Amino acid sequence: MSKEEVQTAIFQQGKQSIKLPMPVYIRASASVVGKKEGEGPLGALFDMIGSDGLFGAKNWEEAESTLQKEAVSLAMGKAGMKKEDIRYLLAGDLLGQEVATCFGVADFEIPFFGLFGACSTCGESLSLGAMTIGGGFAGNVACVTSSHFASAEKEFRFPLEYGGQRPLTSSWTVTGSGAFILSSTPGQKSRAKITGITTGKIVDFGLKDSFNMGCTMAPAAADAIHANLKDFRRKPEEYDKIITGDLGTVGKEALLDLLKAKGVDISAQHMDCGIEIFDQKTQNTNAGGSGCGCAAVTLSAYILKKIEEGVWKRVLFVPTGALLSKRSFQEGNTVPGIAHCVVLEGI
């Protein structure tokens, strides 16, 4: 292809980023979590905390659907919108064929795109939502993602009551759902704005250990963050925080080392939702929290609050995902990673 042909997209920024032509506003958001998350360090900030894991449902999958339903309803309520005002719903979870999402959001009757990016889905939904609005295809979009400890254990690991020891590198799937209402207009009040995105690539460094997802995702996070800094020609200091989704304590170390080797030091700015959401010492969560819900509820309850308060002006939000299924793992496949960057700024 000739050079002219390649450079036809007007909003492209660098190799894999987009600079939104006009900011996309996060009008409102909501977070619904389980009991353990409610007892964690961020407990007081969540909108709704379930008293048990079932949320009034018959099984774990339905419980996760309830999480999404509640999160979307709450977020729409806060934004002062009805379901008719939302043009698209972008959502996903970790279960096979996204059953938690499908059954959770069906009753809203909003045109729907189901997404899968493992635990990076929150970033994927915000990216696509921002593109949809930025491109002029929708006025309001809802993005929602969820995970549930019990349904994820059942899907990927062992039955809940099975006794075993969890390795120190393992993470604890967050029971929670975060919903965000994106809009082309700021309305009366907005929490933050999205000004750019960097879409991550699938990166596989060959690890096969599904109990060390932090290290399987770290290369993808490093790659995406590096690409973001390069594409936007920014230094790490130009972000008040660079916040990954669920690398945990072990993955964080790998991320910092991988970036240092590329000559980028983000140790002063870096934070990880998985490390923030639980107290490792008292809650027995080993490396930290994980899951689609981890980054989503932390963004809604904690990160957006800090941006709103003006403590942080510009934040790079980087949810991370480990791409595996029980089958791919059993058949000896590697666990590749993915990460999506979303640039968030104060109003």
Added chain:
Amino acid sequence: MEELKNMKHNDEETKEQYKEYVKTVTPTKNLWLQMVKAFLVGGIICIIGQGILNYCESLGIDKETSGSWCSLLLVLLSVLLTGLNIYPGIASFGGAGALVPITGFANSVAAPAIEFKKEGQVFGVGAKIFTIAGPVILYGIFSSWLLGLLYWCGTLFGWW
């Protein structure tokens, strides 16, 4: 650190180097402490078993029947503790000390039964109850068959 610089997606050399690097940042549990915990938990389970055995024998029950009572009661205890969600905590503390005795086996059968009950009696409990214990049963029976065959051959050739 230097080797991290040139790492690439899906590259054989990267895979080797990254695996080595990850080993250096992966925390490990203290083996000695783990062994002490396993010894304690495993020991306590065995003491309970011995207690049952001794009690049965004191009632005048023969040794073999007492042994059956011992296994039965330990399995019952383990299943009850699994249902009450206490056994996972014991296993998390005691590791192999809680997994190796018969109680660990009972837990591995009871746990899927509880979890998959929601999927029905046939395709849920029926099909998935042995998802964890299945391999132990299969290879346990297979190896005893193999040894039996060996024993039979031995008697045929007059080895013993």
